[in-house]
Structures are given as structure tokens and as C-alpha cells.
Amino acid sequence: MVFLMLRQNRQSMDLINLELKAGYPMKFLLPGNRTKKYLLSFLLIFGLCGFLIVSPVSGQSQPSPDSTDLSNINWSDETEEEEEADLTNESAEENPAAAETQSSDPSGMSWEDEEGENTGDKVDDSFMTMTKAEEKDLATKETRIHFFGFILFIGYILGGVLTGYFSRNRKLAINYPPELLILLHTVWPLEWLFLTFAGKKVR
Amino acid sequence: MWEIIDIELFASGVRLSTPLILAALGGMFSERGGVVNIALEGIMIFGAFVGAVIAFETSNPWYGLLAAMLVGGLVAHVHGIASIRYQADQVVSATAINLLAIGIPAVLANALYNSTTVTPNIPLMLPIIEIPVISKIPYLNVLIGKYSIVVLFAYAMVPISWFILFKTSFGLRLRAVGENPEAADTAGINVYKMRYYGVWISGLLAGLGGAFLSIAHGSSYVRDISAGRGFIALAALIFGKYRPGLTLLGCMLFGIADAFQIRVQGVIPIPTQFVQMFPYILTMIVLAGLMGKTRVPAADGIPYAQAK
Numbered sequence A: 001m002v003f004l005m006l007r008q009n010r011q012s013m014d015l016i017n018l019e020l021k022a023g024y025p026m027k028f029l030l031p032g033n034r035t036k037k038y039l040l041s042f043l044l045i046f047g048l049c050g051f052l053i054v055s056p057v058s059g060q061s062q063p064s065p066d067s068t069d070l071s072n073i074n075w076s077d078e079t080e081e082e083e084e085a086d087l088t089n090e091s092a093e094e095n096p097a098a099a100e101t102q103s104s105d106p107s108g109m110s111w112e113d114e115e116g117e118n119t120g121d122k123v124d125d126s127f128m129t130m131t132k133a134e135e136k137d138l139a140t141k142e143t144r145i146h147f148f149g150f151i152l153f154i155g156y157i158l159g160g161v162l163t164g165y166f167s168r169n170r171k172l173a174i175n176y177p178p179e180l181l182i183l184l185h186t187v188w189p190l191e192w193l194f195l196t197f198a199g200k201k202v203r
Numbered sequence B: 001m002w003e004i005i006d007i008e009l010f011a012s013g014v015r016l017s018t019p020l021i022l023a024a025l026g027g028m029f030s031e032r033g034g035v036v037n038i039a040l041e042g043i044m045i046f047g048a049f050v051g052a053v054i055a056f057e058t059s060n061p062w063y064g065l066l067a068a069m070l071v072g073g074l075v076a077h078v079h080g081i082a083s084i085r086y087q088a089d090q091v092v093s094a095t096a097i098n099l100l101a102i103g104i105p106a107v108l109a110n111a112l113y114n115s116t117t118v119t120p121n122i123p124l125m126l127p128i129i130e131i132p133v134i135s136k137i138p139y140l141n142v143l144i145g146k147y148s149i150v151v152l153f154a155y156a157m158v159p160i161s162w163f164i165l166f167k168t169s170f171g172l173r174l175r176a177v178g179e180n181p182e183a184a185d186t187a188g189i190n191v192y193k194m195r196y197y198g199v200w201i202s203g204l205l206a207g208l209g210g211a212f213l214s215i216a217h218g219s220s221y222v223r224d225i226s227a228g229r230g231f232i233a234l235a236a237l238i239f240g241k242y243r244p245g246l247t248l249l250g251c252m253l254f255g256i257a258d259a260f261q262i263r264v265q266g267v268i269p270i271p272t273q274f275v276q277m278f279p280y281i282l283t284m285i286v287l288a289g290l291m292g293k294t295r296v297p298a299a300d301g302i303p304y305a306q307a308k
Helices: A003-024 A033-061 A074-096 A096-104 A111-128 A132-166 A169-175 A177-185 A189-197 B007-016 B018-031 B040-058 B059-087 B092-114 B138-143 B149-165 B168-180 B181-186 B191-217 B230-241 B243-262 B270-275 B278-290
Strands: B128-130 B146-148
Touching: A033 A189, A033 B128, A096 A111, A111 B168, A132 A177, A169 A177, A177 A189, A177 B059, A177 B191, A189 B040, B007 B138, B007 B146, B007 B243, B018 B040, B018 B149, B018 B168, B018 B191, B018 B230, B018 B243, B040 B092, B040 B191, B040 B230, B059 B092, B059 B191, B138 B278, B146 B149, B149 B168, B149 B191, B149 B243, B168 B181, B168 B191, B181 B191, B191 B230, B230 B243, B230 B278, B243 B270, B243 B278
Parallel strands: none
Antiparallel strands: B128 B146
16 A cells, blocks of 8 residues: 555656656746736626627617607607698699699609519519429538538547547647647647647656 | 426427536536536537527538537636636636626627627528437337437437546546545646646537527527526536436426426416526525535635645
8 A cells, every 4th residue: 555655656756857857838827816816807807898898789779768758859840741741731632633643643653663673573483482403402412511511520529539538648738738738629630730749658 | 287298398308408418517527627617608608609600601500519619618718727727716717708708799799790689590400310210109209209419419428428427537537636636636637637628528518508509409699598508507417416317317307397488388377477487496496405415526616726
């Protein structure tokens, strides 16, 4: 038992010596009260800023409480408009033929525009009616997207796991800070570049 | 009233418990390693947003799923750097991330799509998988016959997580670091590295849970899409006593409660707002005393400073 403990102790001492020999590459990351406070304050302030920035932006799309406030409306203008409307009605009553030409004379309308709108509707209809061949083609396309997507997804996860397993005894995983290792695991194809010069087995 | 309690209720409960399972399993890796991760909620929101944006831009939901996982891992890594390397208060650091998750997706969505609340619908959703034999058996086909691949992945992750935690040297080291980091350090285990791994895995899984909400369950990111599911996942984790099997039961309980409140709306003469409270009230009741005594990992939430 004592022998085992001594052996474990020696192993951990060896590791510490190894780390000291290699030098700690990111000394500025070592814990310090001031740095800790700065980091926490930054995270909190940054988060709050984001929250405060968003609040007025999201408010733009919602109706403001001012929109229900009717005190700012100039009611006199509105009565004038109503009066004008009444006048046109009256003139229409006086001269119904003129009023008819004003309201329902189709000569001023651009029929081309209306035709254009109709063709637009036709395009939409053609989109709705898809031939069987097109449907089959679309289904094949979807299957291809799912197949290659699935391969990439599973391949990336398995690649990450295998890279992590492969690099566990290497200089990269032991002598360098774990922050870097996690970042490299996230983008593991890049980790293989690092493994070329930090790929030496350490234990 | 009783007609809504049928096999389809359980099926939708299975579906709705998926993000909870993923986030809770992620939380388990983090907490077993000794880092409290209440940032699961924020990580899920980040995952949902990035997943929806990438799936829309590339027209491929798988890329969205992968991007959500990676971004979840990176966000969790920020929490890890603050709480492991700089030994900051883990709850405060995670709260900061939850606050960021309220703001950043909305700002980015506004910049990208002129809307702070939603992203455009993705053109292609994740496929629904039919399990060959089971999909032909009556009743079972409704319960476990047809699910999105993420649902199957989440349920498969339960035994995988158990195996990793309790049957591998990685799991043993992670648990040792969460129970007694000084002893683990003396035995030659890199405490920082193991804790980073725990937090990172929690981010990957929670990010995937968030992406499930926006890519598989829904078809776009909506503001506050996770609706407190990250916190409910934490409750399920505590309910499950930090064990994968029991945590699964907890998640299913909350998932079925969620499905129940959706189905019961309009059926019974109670205002919808009260019905929607049901899963959250259940969470409080369960946490208040139904679950019995939970043994938290001894060094959970305690920062570790290596002796110089």
C-alpha cells in the first residue's frame, strides 16, 4: 500500500517536473484576484449591455403606448377633411354624371398592369402543380442533402472523439493549457496541424 | 378530460423531453466534474439560434445541428474559463451567459434578418426516422415508431453517458475531480483539464438540445425558444440524483407534463395561462420535497486552486 502511494506520488512529481521543464506557455492565464474581477465584470456588463441594446430595438416592432394616446391628434383638421368629403358628396348629388365619370371612368386605368398581375398569379399556379418527375427529382435532392449532411455530422463528431483519444498522451494535451486543447478539439482538423509539431508522446 | 390521456400523450411527451434529456445529461457531465452549470438555458438559446441561422443559410439542417453543438461548446468554454481558470463564482458566471443569451441572438437576428424575435423558416427539416419492425406493431408504432433522429440520439445518449461516467477511466477521473480535486491532483490527474472537458461536453449537448427546438421540433428560431427548459433540465438532473437513468425519468416526467398542458388547453374551463404554468409548478413541487435526499458531488461549485 505504502509502495503504491509512493509510486503515485513519484508519478505526480515527475509530471510537475515535466511541466516546469516545458514552461507554462500562458502565464497570464494564472488566477489572480484582479483579473478574475475584471473578467466577471466584463461578462456581466457585456451581457447587460446586450440586453439593454435589444430592449429598445425590439420595442420598435411593437405598438408604442403613445399610439393609444389621442390627446395629440388635431381634431380640427379631421373636421375639415370631413367637411371636404361632405362637399364632394354634395357636388355628386348636384351633378351625378360628373361624379360617375370621376369615380368609375375606366379610361385612366392601365390595363397592362392588371394583366401583369394576372401573369404573376399564373406563375404561382405553375409552382403549385409539380410534375411527378420534378417531385421525384426534389426527393432525390433532399435525400442527397440528408445523406451528405448526416455523414458530415457523424464524421465530425467521431473525428473529434478519435482526435481527443489520439492526442491524450501527446505533448499538446499534457504540456499546453487545457483551454487551448478544448478550442482545438472544437476545430479538430486544425488540431492535426498542431499534432505535427506537438505530437510527441510524453507518457 | 380523460380522453386526452392516451398513448399519443406519451409519444409527444417523449418528443418534448428530448431537449431536456440532452441538456440534463450535459449538466451531469459538468456537475460530476465539480462545475455548476446553470448556463444550460443560455447555451440552449445560443444553440437554437445558430442552428436555425446555419440551417437556413446553407439549406442543410445537419450543418445547423453541427454548428449549434460547436457554438454550445464554445459558449460553455467561456463559462469554463471564468469559473475554472479564474475561479470566479460559477453561478454569477453562468448568469452572465444567460444574460448574454437574451441579447446577442436578438441583436444578430436584427442585423441579419431585420427582426429581433424570429429567423426565417428553414427550407428543409431533419428527417423523421421510422424504426423498421416497431413501426408496424400497433400502439408501439405510435409510442416509439416515428421520431426525429435527434430524439433517438438523445435516448441513445443515456446508456452511453452511463457507460462513459461509470465504466471508463475518463468517467472515473471526472468523478474524482468532482468529489475530491486535491486527491485527484495528487494522483496525477489534471483537474483543470477534466473540468474543462466536463463543461465542454455539457455545452455540446445543451447546444444540440437547443438546435432540436429550432431545427427538428420547430422550423425557425423564436425569441425565448427554450422557455426555461435549461432550468427544468437542471431540476430533472437533481431529481435524478446525478445519475443518467433517473435523470431520464425526471426529464420524461417534465416532458409529459409539458405535453399534458398543451393538450389540456381549451379542454377544461381553466384560463390558458394557468394551464401553461403546470410543468413549472410541477418542477417546484418535485424540487421542494418529492425527490428525497440527493447527494451532490462533494466539490460541486467549489473552485479548485492548484497548489504552487
